[in-house]
Amino acid sequence: MSSPTPPTGQVQIQTSAQKSPAAINVANYLFQNPILKQRVGLLDNKNDLEFFRYKRFERALLSDEYKAKQQNPRNGLPPITSIEEVQKIFILLIQNQMIIPVKKLHYAEVKAVKGWKPNREKPTLKRSEKAVVDPNFYYGWLYTKPNPYILLYSLLAVAGIFAIILFPLWPNFMRVGVWYLSMAALGFIGLLFATAIVRFIIYVISLVALPKPFWLFPNLFEDCGFFESFVPLYGWEEPKKKKSKKSKKSKTAAVSDDKVEPILTSAEKKATGVEATENGSGDAKKSKRKVTLEEVADE
Numbered sequence: 001m002s003s004p005t006p007p008t009g010q011v012q013i014q015t016s017a018q019k020s021p022a023a024i025n026v027a028n029y030l031f032q033n034p035i036l037k038q039r040v041g042l043l044d045n046k047n048d049l050e051f052f053r054y055k056r057f058e059r060a061l062l063s064d065e066y067k068a069k070q071q072n073p074r075n076g077l078p079p080i081t082s083i084e085e086v087q088k089i090f091i092l093l094i095q096n097q098m099i100i101p102v103k104k105l106h107y108a109e110v111k112a113v114k115g116w117k118p119n120r121e122k123p124t125l126k127r128s129e130k131a132v133v134d135p136n137f138y139y140g141w142l143y144t145k146p147n148p149y150i151l152l153y154s155l156l157a158v159a160g161i162f163a164i165i166l167f168p169l170w171p172n173f174m175r176v177g178v179w180y181l182s183m184a185a186l187g188f189i190g191l192l193f194a195t196a197i198v199r200f201i202i203y204v205i206s207l208v209a210l211p212k213p214f215w216l217f218p219n220l221f222e223d224c225g226f227f228e229s230f231v232p233l234y235g236w237e238e239p240k241k242k243k244s245k246k247s248k249k250s251k252t253a254a255v256s257d258d259k260v261e262p263i264l265t266s267a268e269k270k271a272t273g274v275e276a277t278e279n280g281s282g283d284a285k286k287s288k289r290k291v292t293l294e295e296v297a298d299e
Contacts, residue, residue, distance in 0.1 A: 023096040025076040026089055029069065031145045035060040041125040043140065045116040049125055051102055055135035061086045087133060094131055098143035101128040213237040
């Protein structure tokens, strides 16, 4: 194994397809550990990838919880007491292709890539070519913790296959029961198809005969629960209102008419020269003489 690296140095690691038992045990402990504070991101703006910071990785391996579990020989965890040993485990996980270095992209960096779209819920990640031992550097999991119930599911699947194969050897009452259940399932599926056809025919007739389209079981194909699909029993389809161009024009006219002239104080009027113009107009009005109309006799 390579020698320990400085805390902020770059690590050149050769990967291997074979996974060591120690790396698997450490990965099982770290994966989805609360200390790691994993988040879900989008690798190359496509696939979900759980990632974490290196400082969380270091904190989890130096925690008291890890020391307590390491003392149990069944867990198979290697002893870790220093930062150098943490870095060795870190290199081991990369060699076994369990974690990869990633870079979290900002909004502008995502927009700069053609075809990529920023996601508000999941940050976009890009694979980094170098693994940097830095507290704030990000790493993503390629390892998935095995399901503890996978063995039980496998046994149940094998038992089900054998039960189907040995169907001719079943007792008569079990075969009759299975036949009734299959007929009931087929009848239920047929009833659903018949209901869908009938409701569509009623809808087409209501388009012509009624002022509003009528739906039987309006939530039948909606994204809801099984029983909610049959509630309510019927419903009327409301026509969509089209926005007229006149309303848009009236709104724009109302906005333009709502312009309010600012009220200026006396000081602001003097500064802007408004008061001078007002006084000038007043003097002009005073200087104008009154004009009267005189009746002139026609000569």
